[in-house]
Amino acid sequence: MLSDSTARDRTIARARLRFLENQDPPAPIVPESIRNSWQRSKYLGIRPDEVVVPYQPDYDRESRLVRAATPVLDRLERALAGSDACVIVTDRKGWVRDRRVGEKRLSAHLDRVHLAPGFNYAEQFVGTNGIGVALEERRPNVVLGTEHFNERLQSVSCAAAPIRNSVTGRVEGAMNLTCWNGPARNLMAALVQEAVGDIERVMYEFTSSHQRALLEAFQQVTHYGDRPVLCLGQDLVLANSAASAWLTGDDHRLLHEAAAESGHAPRVRTEVRLTGGQTVLMRCRQVDSSAGAAGYLLELAFPEHPGSGEDCPATGSRSRSRSRGERDASLPWPLPGLAGTDPAWNTVSRTASHCARERTPLLLHGEPGTGKTALARAAHALTGAASAPVVVDALAPHPPASDTTPGTGTDLPADLSDALRAAPAGPGRALVLRNIDAVPAGRAPAVARALDAAAAQGTWIVGIMGTLHHAAVVPEPVRRCFTEAAAVPALRHRLADLPALVDCLLRRVGADLECAPEVLPLLRRHDWPGNVRQLNHVLSRAAAGRRTYRIEPRDLPPSLHSTVGRSLSAWEASERDTLVQALLAADGNKLLAAQRLGISRTTIYRKMRAYGITLPPRR
Numbered sequence: 001m002l003s004d005s006t007a008r009d010r011t012i013a014r015a016r017l018r019f020l021e022n023q024d025p026p027a028p029i030v031p032e033s034i035r036n037s038w039q040r041s042k043y044l045g046i047r048p049d050e051v052v053v054p055y056q057p058d059y060d061r062e063s064r065l066v067r068a069a070t071p072v073l074d075r076l077e078r079a080l081a082g083s084d085a086c087v088i089v090t091d092r093k094g095w096v097r098d099r100r101v102g103e104k105r106l107s108a109h110l111d112r113v114h115l116a117p118g119f120n121y122a123e124q125f126v127g128t129n130g131i132g133v134a135l136e137e138r139r140p141n142v143v144l145g146t147e148h149f150n151e152r153l154q155s156v157s158c159a160a161a162p163i164r165n166s167v168t169g170r171v172e173g174a175m176n177l178t179c180w181n182g183p184a185r186n187l188m189a190a191l192v193q194e195a196v197g198d199i200e201r202v203m204y205e206f207t208s209s210h211q212r213a214l215l216e217a218f219q220q221v222t223h224y225g226d227r228p229v230l231c232l233g234q235d236l237v238l239a240n241s242a243a244s245a246w247l248t249g250d251d252h253r254l255l256h257e258a259a260a261e262s263g264h265a266p267r268v269r270t271e272v273r274l275t276g277g278q279t280v281l282m283r284c285r286q287v288d289s290s291a292g293a294a295g296y297l298l299e300l301a302f303p304e305h306p307g308s309g310e311d312c313p314a315t316g317s318r319s320r321s322r323s324r325g326e327r328d329a330s331l332p333w334p335l336p337g338l339a340g341t342d343p344a345w346n347t348v349s350r351t352a353s354h355c356a357r358e359r360t361p362l363l364l365h366g367e368p369g370t371g372k373t374a375l376a377r378a379a380h381a382l383t384g385a386a387s388a389p390v391v392v393d394a395l396a397p398h399p400p401a402s403d404t405t406p407g408t409g410t411d412l413p414a415d416l417s418d419a420l421r422a423a424p425a426g427p428g429r430a431l432v433l434r435n436i437d438a439v440p441a442g443r444a445p446a447v448a449r450a451l452d453a454a455a456a457q458g459t460w461i462v463g464i465m466g467t468l469h470h471a472a473v474v475p476e477p478v479r480r481c482f483t484e485a486a487a488v489p490a491l492r493h494r495l496a497d498l499p500a501l502v503d504c505l506l507r508r509v510g511a512d513l514e515c516a517p518e519v520l521p522l523l524r525r526h527d528w529p530g531n532v533r534q535l536n537h538v539l540s541r542a543a544a545g546r547r548t549y550r551i552e553p554r555d556l557p558p559s560l561h562s563t564v565g566r567s568l569s570a571w572e573a574s575e576r577d578t579l580v581q582a583l584l585a586a587d588g589n590k591l592l593a594a595q596r597l598g599i600s601r602t603t604i605y606r607k608m609r610a611y612g613i614t615l616p617p618r619r
């Protein structure tokens, strides 16, 4: 008679074969986390019979993770000597960083399946395996023999768990225990969990005294005043909002180097040129903890920036800053929460900042979704104002009849000018009127009076046109309220900003998210009629539907995999989407996609050409 575990193995093995051979989801007998992982592995087109994994022999053997894991692995290695078990530590992307094996036969087997230092065992390469599932689901798991997606791994069982930084909660890597099939699942899981706890404790000891010292120094300085402050440790960056608005990750590295070279004399100010060309004055001191030097505390001043307070000689000097801006539009003008260094974007950012600071009424125009409202908000925030702008929409109180839903209109002020007058006014306030070109000519005088009254009380007023039209389409009395006008560039005219925009928008969705390198070229060839707003939608949807820790080309909507020089009919668009989806599901295999769609290979090639469909190269 078969033992319970052998019978179970066989049932799972049969379920796996059935799942691989047909379209049905895996049988319910398979544990849920394994079922999900099988589905992901199949979708990714991972081969079930061969282990093909990337290899990078050059890695940091002195990383904090490796140093923290070493004493724990040394202890386990002694305890496991001669046994048929192996312990492995990987980094958070699945790269194997250390391996200790109890006996030679297992070691040889693991070498054959590339479960060795330098190889990557993420789920996206190997399919269902202990390390891959622990990193993908960010929780402990056990994968027994036949539960592995790849048949070459089925003679072993693995228990794995993520290793976290206990201060930040971030997953730093994974700990894995692999044995020949047979031992008890619970025992393996408990052993791994204990080892993970030990590694996390050592990591905590390494970092916590440094981090505590940095945090204390940072809090002391930022408690008083709002000048830009940055604290740089080995693996920690602390920035207040005044600093984070101006600095990129590259700037952090640059300032770290400058701090290390400066001799960190607290009274001396050093001028540093940032990656975008702007200069910053830096005052630096070293922060020490009981475990040694923890990092640097930097107090910053941006000499040419209107927001950097008493340290800035040019503050408030409109003509001086203006002429500099006019001389060199390539200098970035970072605004809090917004991305981009394209010259046209720099120019409009600079204009909006000056206008906000000097409360010069500003008319912004540009295509929908280019960031006009966001720009007004950010420029206002930059003045240090405590309250956000009040945004009034000229279209809202008078929705077209077809848009009218119960309640619409009755909750809104009876008249646009009433809405403008109701907004709190005074210095430090901003009033944004969207769709200003939709103000009916008959109401223009009343609207103009309301805007002028707000401006007279010290409110910064901004008019926003949701079209490309020139300011001449704004009724004359309203137009006269504005002394400055600026155009916000369309995204397709500032595609060099795509990487920065993608980074910025992804950060809003989730800190840990990144894009595969093949994604940017696909984004770059689209013409983005809905501008940054459309890009934001695409990325948010891709992030919600992604299957791994990063956004891959297959997570993008079908329209981004095709380029056609004309607009498609609804029927054509749906045919194009069906083709792209079938090709992605078949991992770019045109014959398979054609078979599944019930069309010939010639037809699929013809239609791919007609719709300009190109897919990333097959893995």
Ligand SMILES: Nc1ncnc2c1ncn2[C@@H]1O[C@H](COP(=O)(O)OP(=O)(O)OP(=O)(O)O)[C@@H](O)[C@H]1O
Residues within 6 Å of the ligand: 337, 338, 339, 340, 366, 367, 368, 369, 370, 371, 372, 373, 374, 375, 434, 464, 465, 466, 467, 501, 504, 505, 532, 533, 536
């Ligand atoms: N440079 C930028 N960096 C980051 N996000 C941006 C940028 N520009 C625009 N966005 C984002 O794009 C979205 C649309 O921006 P916004 O509403 O300001 O556009 P708009 O030009 O005012 O559009 P509309 O004219 O249609 O009202 C917002 O989520 C905004 O935060």
